[in-house]
Amino acid sequence: MVELTSDCQNCAALCCVGLALDKGEMFAFDKPAGVACKHLKGHKCGMHTKLESTGLKGCVQYHCDGAGQRVVQEVFAGQSWQDNPALLHPMLEAFAQMRQVHGLLALLHTAKALPLPKAQLAELVGLEAQLSPELWTPETLAAFERSEVPKTVRAFFRGLKAIL
Numbered sequence: 001m002v003e004l005t006s007d008c009q010n011c012a013a014l015c016c017v018g019l020a021l022d023k024g025e026m027f028a029f030d031k032p033a034g035v036a037c038k039h040l041k042g043h044k045c046g047m048h049t050k051l052e053s054t055g056l057k058g059c060v061q062y063h064c065d066g067a068g069q070r071v072v073q074e075v076f077a078g079q080s081w082q083d084n085p086a087l088l089h090p091m092l093e094a095f096a097q098m099r100q101v102h103g104l105l106a107l108l109h110t111a112k113a114l115p116l117p118k119a120q121l122a123e124l125v126g127l128e129a130q131l132s133p134e135l136w137t138p139e140t141l142a143a144f145e146r147s148e149v150p151k152t153v154r155a156f157f158r159g160l161k162a163i164l
């Protein structure tokens, strides 16, 4: 079973670097995507205990569906962009792709709990398998992004709406 819960201890703060923050109700300041947040200390947030009180509740609410730690531990074998800056771009690219994979897996996981007809359940299991290769690599993630798989999963959900 793929882990769909964020495990920040085994990540390398990919969300704190890779994602853009837009100043507003959820974030107290702007930060462009691909730039480390000013509060990042190593792989940890220097504001961790004060996020809500300092206008950063978006950081508390954000979950990567387990994509971050998988990119670090599985795709990059535990390496970090902080030790090897050349890894920053490929790790962030893989993080964006893995977020898609895990986002779709999380939706399929939720749908599996519904009373689905046999044919749709079989289709769902097939889609889960396509999203769950033995090992993700930068190459297989890039191939996934170019493939028809994301569109096929979205089409599956549109089809479910019609029968549920």
Ligand code: SF4
Pocket: 015, 016, 037, 038, 039, 040, 041, 044, 045, 046, 047, 048, 056, 059
């Ligand atoms: S405030 Fe903390 S949790 Fe939010 S992006 Fe910056 S380092 Fe990450």
